[in-house]
Amino acid sequence: MAKLDIITLPDRKLRLKSAPVERVDDDLRKLMDSMMETMYAAPGIGLAAVQVGIPRRVVTVDVAQREDETAEPDPMFLINPKILWSSDERTTTEEGCLSIPEYFAEVERAAEVRVAYLDRDGKPREIEANGIMAVVLQHEIDHLDGKLFIDYLSKLKRDMVIKKFAKQQRLGPKPLAL
Numbered sequence: 001m002a003k004l005d006i007i008t009l010p011d012r013k014l015r016l017k018s019a020p021v022e023r024v025d026d027d028l029r030k031l032m033d034s035m036m037e038t039m040y041a042a043p044g045i046g047l048a049a050v051q052v053g054i055p056r057r058v059v060t061v062d063v064a065q066r067e068d069e070t071a072e073p074d075p076m077f078l079i080n081p082k083i084l085w086s087s088d089e090r091t092t093t094e095e096g097c098l099s100i101p102e103y104f105a106e107v108e109r110a111a112e113v114r115v116a117y118l119d120r121d122g123k124p125r126e127i128e129a130n131g132i133m134a135v136v137l138q139h140e141i142d143h144l145d146g147k148l149f150i151d152y153l154s155k156l157k158r159d160m161v162i163k164k165f166a167k168q169q170r171l172g173p174k175p176l177a178l
């Protein structure tokens with residue numbers, strides 16, 4: 001396992017549509033383990049492969065410790081995840097993204113979803129999720145289609161965020177204050 005670099009705005013790779021995984025093998029499992037390690041270290045509760053620069057339809061999730069820090073980890077690997085159904089009921093949550101550091105905004109999404117995916121053994125599975133899990137799944141599946149949570153904000157707000165990150169990149173790393 002190895003910790004991977006998470007790409008951030010304005011990296012254009014974040015807008016790529018990820019390709020479906022055709023074979024679940026040890027190489028893929030190695031990538032998923034590295035993604036999980038990267039996600040925990042960030043720390044984050046969800047990560048899509050494209051966020052480490054690999055546009056394949058792979059997602060890691062662990063929401064176990066979000067509400068209870070002492071809870072056992074509950075790592076989940078989703079390959080080719082697809083939303084089969086989403087509820088009409090909506091929910092609004094303050095979201096952030098490891099690829100848009102230190103920016104948070106309220107986003108409205110379906111309150112409940114049913115998602116089909118392959119697990120790390122390549123076995124087809126389905127999950128019905130609500131609460132934070134439903135939000136994370138929708139956020140990560142959006143990443144696989146090149147979509148970011150700021151796309152749900154007003155154009156004005158979104159442009160402000162994009163401009164801020166573009167400017168940061170132009171200026172380069174902050175000088176050391178000695």
Ligand SMILES: [Zn+2]
Nearest residue numbers: 096097098099
């Ligand atoms: Zn994200």
